[in-house]
Amino acid sequence: MAFKTSVQKYSGSIYNLELGTGENTLALGGQNVFPFYSFDGDTGSGTKIGLEILDVYPENWVKGLKELYGSVVGNTVEWAKYVEEKFAPDFICLRFEGADPNGLNKSFEECATLAKEVANAVKLPLVIAGTQNYEKDLKLFEKVAQELEGKNVLLLSAVEDNYKNVAAAGVTAYKHKVAAESSVDINLAKQLNILINQLEVKNENIVMNVGTAPVGYGFEYVASTIDRIRLAALGQNDKTLQMPIITPVAFDTWDVKESASTEEDSPEWGCQEERGIAMEVSTAASVIAVGSDAVVLRHPRSAETIRALVNNLK
Template identity: 65%
Template structure:
């Protein structure tokens, strides 16, 4: 059998500390092509929690988390003990200026308490307001120093503040978020490394969408990034990729439409899980090294998917 040799290799990045720390990346072939080379570390699966009560989540999840959803620390401990993902993603929805506009200082206290309460690696996601996230991460990063967290994400608008305040000052890992374009992903990686952030401290977040919503652009972007690395050894694209799948899949009409409005669509919960699994499986198959999920059933299916393919 003919074997295709790769010129490049995905950088291995470690998140977390101790026995539960995870490594992502490390492959020098396209996903699961173990007959062509080293497939590196298995894709890692995280579960999303919020800093506020999840008002708009499906009823079954609110029921599952009813005793802990008002307290991010207890919520994180519950997820670690009962649901057992590879990592936890704490998303600061309450800090959003359009939500409760919580102060960076308050969020820093929450992040510190969560990081100290769990042994799983912690991924910290902001509000998607680039200006607020820069201020938020500046306070959260020192509060969780020593826990080797991954922060999502630095963008072209705030990369200087986030890069300096997260990776350079406190040795955390940094997500480089671009908008579904290989050249934008490359440019942001170059800007961050010129700032002084080490390549091995960067994880790319190259965009996110649910299947059926421009998803082919995301898939082709991830594919092009990986092929540019493997075939041309493009060092500016050697970082592993994380995709926060749940941030998008639960916000599309198929996952949100009320059962009374579209009874023929069936259970809202089942629809959301299907969107999440379809998206996660597809993006892992094309090259994402880690995904964030919301529903425990999605995690269960994806664990089986990864274990049988890797």
């Protein structure tokens, strides 16, 4: 008797979302199975990998990474062009660290102008990240969304404290996409999606940022949360959880002690740059395995490694 492979069919699927415009449009989602389960069904558009750049000189980044980029990190527009030409990620994440009120506190107008310059200089889709100061981000996203009208960017992220303004400006007024950010909890993720839906923002314009943690730092909560979200979306056909998921891995992995401790402080741990890459790769590989559709990374070598992993698991 011939062996017959068992196939797991699900009633639900993940919404297909598009970023960018024209021939460089990027698709997220579209799958009706778990990650890399191509033997069960359609895996959708696959995992997308983005590289992070800043609006200011990356003073706190590891020396080896700053040396890799060289002088371009002194000019955000040139940095974006270099990333696109040299490393060809799926998208670029422009993070406005310089807008932080506790730092340089750059104006909304200055940030919006820079975002437009970057958007006009590259072909890749853009993800715009704020300061994590939700009051500042509210106005920042509004101004950037207005300046980038027609570019179809992703605003990362809308939270419970500012989602009304961010989603309304980003999606309803200026036709972008918005990431709904919650804190590693399926119920909070679902609640925020529903609240954004009530603003007449359709699911296909929403990405979920359900939170992250570096491996070894409570990552099991992240893994179980994403797993439960995917089970509900696919198995229970829960449309309030059927959005693609993006995980800004770089925002956390380079700040933990294994990555941040210098070689002078911890000589027994070896090269700081290699430690940071290892932490970033380990975390990115893990979130992709449990269901994240896109990851934001910092080091090009991390992106290269994750790209190889994804390609070999197709």
